[in-house]
Amino acid sequence: MQLSDFSYHLPEELIAHYPLASRSASRLLHLDAQGQYHDRLFKEIVDLLSPGDLLILNDTKVMKARLKGKRASGGAIEVLVERLISSTTAYCHIKASNSPKAGAEIFLGEDEIPASVQGRHENLFIVEFSQSVLDILEQYGQLPIPPYFNRAAEAIDTERYQTVFHNPEKLASVAAPTASLHFDEDILAALTSKGIEQHFVTLHVGAGTFLPVRVDNIENHVMHSEWCEVPLSTVMAIQSAKARGNKIIAVGTTATRALESAASAHQGELQAWSGDTQIFIYPGFKFNVIDRLITNFHLPESTLLMLVSALSSREKILAAYEHAVAAKYRFFSYGDAMLIDLSST
Template sequence: MTLPASQRSLTLDDFDYHLPEELIAQHPAAERRASRLLHVQPDALHDLMFPAVLDLLQPSDCLVVNDTRVIKARLFGKKATGGAVEILLDRLIDADHAYAMVRASKSPQPGSYIDVAGHAVEVLGRDPDHGDQYHLRFGSEILPLLDTHGSVPLPPYISHEADADDERRYQTVYADASKPGAVAAPTAGLHFDDALLAAIQAKGVKLVKVTLHVGAGTFAPVRVTNIAEHKMHSEWFSVPQNAVDAILEAKARGGRCVAVGTTSMRSLESAAALSGSGGSLRAATGDTSIFITPGFKFNVVDALITNFHLPKSTLMMLISAFAGMQRVRTAYAHAVAQRYRFFSYGDAMFLEKKLNDSEI
């Protein structure tokens, strides 16, 4: 007899589901707000269009978004031998240093150089504290080089090369030009346009901004069967004091904290976990490798707007922890049957928090 999930260690198979390949969205909807929205309540599912989020939000709520800006993190170059090299930046360390994944026929050696459009990039070695990624030193400032020669690092399940439309649509409308650093978009935010955000704020909902620079590790598969053995990649985040004040004020007046995307959620719950005050939200800045799985106690977020995630991914574990494993399974089966579009350019869900800790 197979024990229920509540009575055994969770494995990767607990977060699997069947997805027909044709449901993986290869391009965004014609307009940002034209996506569908599945409202997942404790006891019901509702098929909506994304602008209905305006009706699901209450004037006392606050809506928390991640204002990171996606950089053109993919570069192509050559080794001194002439061999082709692909560089995918994961994190900017400073103006001319970065951690990156490097793909080549033979691993580049410390002290060697990669030529990127006439710019010499020195390989300083691998850093075991950053997933064994390469530490690279650029001969000039990185961001101008990326703007000129880089390309948008679309997820591996999107088959086309990034083009000008991707540069515009794989970026939220509220991405802050002064906060570049994400190598993947916080995709739940891609559904909002300026008019919808204006309508939400006109209703009385407070728009709150946090920052988490999404790293390349977000695409990394979980390679262990027992999920407790998985090690999360680290990402830089910031929850400023004005965000904390707005969230606490909303809760004091009976409102909810509604997170747009798992990155906003992880920022807020990381700040609460690091506060050292029993889960109370405090301002925080630094690295987070928070791993949210069923059994996690949520201290800040009351509802979550999110896209549909890959089978067996850490994000499936996160939403299962938040809304309940069985409810998420039911919602995903419904979404597949109703032909929702999945992943980064796909449709969205509005998830209500599970009612109690005993709900699986």
């Protein structure tokens, strides 16, 4: 399967650079199991799910992971914290005129907090901070909003680029699980009242989610690594729901990857699991856990577009996207949503 098979034309004006006034005011395109699509509103998600169904949500929290700074020589740098190793050490991306070498000292934030580059780990730098990484990020960092916003982070992003149900103790993502941004307290309460359970997994989203695929044959693509956890309580709830014939609805590609990683680690049987995942889901993948997916519209030729194509088919997804473009849906992180049913064919 070729990378170009997942291309589509998207007018620039359909990219959502800012969120709507209300989280749940988005539109919803429902792609059913037969490949037919239906124009809905996101608030109607309550009507599209059944009592006893399970929503699986990613409870990670986005760090203010982007730091401005300078080198000892005075040259400007930008540090993006990708992953915490300890309270004072992290894997980072560093943008500078020249790549810093091991032992290089850098200074971060307005108060020029010192840190040092310890070396490399694959394509990342190992940085030792002189204080708690999270404390530095909280005081000096900016939210690392997606590059296609074409703007710096603003005050509105502090609230709206976080889910309403994030776990404050799971502050480790550099991007939001954006399908979850549509859910507000009223929607969650309405789902609960209808008997639709909500359970959680954790996947700390890395900056690799924005990296382009650089191979023509997608089977040669190597996914970036991200840490995830599927707790026993969620596994037991899923098993109970499946036993009574209810559906498992993953909210977002991150929740999907966490669940399917946990199953793949146990020969297709879902069990409690935590660890690094590099799972790459594309057409031909056999889903072991989820029945439906709530997601946003994804970039052309992205691994996320490949994942949603595995649920339905490449042809049906691209046809739905063509309809969404014609109907002027809003795309990407602050855009509208899709509900995709696992294909019946």
